Amino acid sequence: MLEALGNLGEFIGAIGVVVSLVYLGRQLVQNTQSVRAASFNSMVQNSIRLSEHAFRDSEFAEFLARAQAHPETLDTGERIRWDSYMTAVYRHFGNLQYSHRVGTLDSQMWTAYQSTLKDHLRTPSWAKWFQEHRHLFSAALGKQVDEVIAELEREASERISP
16 A cells, blocks of 8 residues: 555656646747847847937938948048947847857848848948958858858849840
């Protein structure tokens, strides 16, 4: 009788362990989803903060247009402003790339951000700035930028060739 109660206790304990593991697994999935959502929200907020200056501050928008079109004409203070802005933007893209690689940014959003990077790199000053400062960024971002620039060059040559 005592042995049967002991076996029953072991069985109930094992069921308790299984139930606990299932519960912990579900909590882990929910927490992972919450972390991904928070991470995504942070990335979107950073994207908005970077572009917000251009649509809220007409002086900055004019500076940005001039810096993109003719960066060689910038004075010392403007050069610092341009370098700081570009560093922030490329750090943002580096963070997005890293987030995609570790799984906190899904493929659809990464594809959208890649398109944004490609649009920026259509502006020659963006590509030139990165090439001059690539040592500040990860090798993975450098490779990504090189691939986009090569793709843009192929597209341009296809438009020229009949």
